[in-house]
Amino acid sequence: MRIKNGFVLRDVAGQTMVVATGEASKSFHGIIKLNPTAKDVWLWLSEGKNEDEIAALVCGKYDVAEEQAKADVGAMLRKMEEAGFLAD
């Protein structure tokens, strides 16, 4: 699982935004806003980390229980998949 090529992350006035260019722009137009946790998940995913590794990283960085981290990361990844942001 990886993020499709072409998504570009930009911080505007402290708000993280994602825009699709190139390959990714064929399936998505517009601007995605990410909160700080979502930004971390996005960046870890683009570094090639898998779902379990990302959940462990979220657990370590933020004060959340392992179960909660797994559920939240899973939910975000499913959302990204449904939106067409991910490739195999």
Next chain:
Amino acid sequence: MGSEALDSFVIKIAGKNVRISTRFPDTAMKYMKDYIVPEDSFDIDAVVSDGELRDIMSELSAENAALGEITNLYRPIAEKMPFYDSVVFHGAAVEYGGRGYVFTAPSGTGKSTHIALWQKYVGDVKIINGDKPILKAYDDKTLVCSTPWAGKEHWQRNVSRRLCGICLMCRSGEDNKSSIERIVPKDALDFLLNQTYIPQNPESLVATLGVLDRILKVVPVYKLTCDISKDAVKCSFEALTGEKLD
């Protein structure tokens, strides 16, 4: 029809040369006369394609074809401006004391009315552009530059001024009291994105976000809730300029 078959001339806006290709040269040159430069080289090529004009024309009568083409010529320019640290912005820009201020709000909120009241009650207020100024980001400042595209009143003067405040406008409710507060840029983002030209071209959109970030680092943003009154002018004028209005 390719742009080679059309008449063309060059205008300069926000420091960039733009070649305008048009089917209606007399009307277009009259509309843009304050911006025409006697040069051949250009950075941006602006033309409305036959297909685009057909789409516009389906909503307009034949005599409005010239105006239809002219009002849509800003789009190819707005698509390219982000690559030159600039964005086309929807707002009414005024000059006071050599400084520029932009009022922004969805159409119909009363931007034109508010800047007309600034002229009436403050005096020595000059219009920069009534509808589509360009904001150009530098490291330490932002300029607000006029364009020929200036709304139905066509209020514009070909000048650029240092932008010293962006004012988001909302109509006040039942109590009709005017108020203004400085807001953190992050809270203004959604509003500002709605008032900024959002390019179709993805790379240009990425560049647009970069330009907005640079602008918001140096220009203060205010939120004005107002009615149509001298009190509303006093409110925005004193907050934006730091001066008193009697």
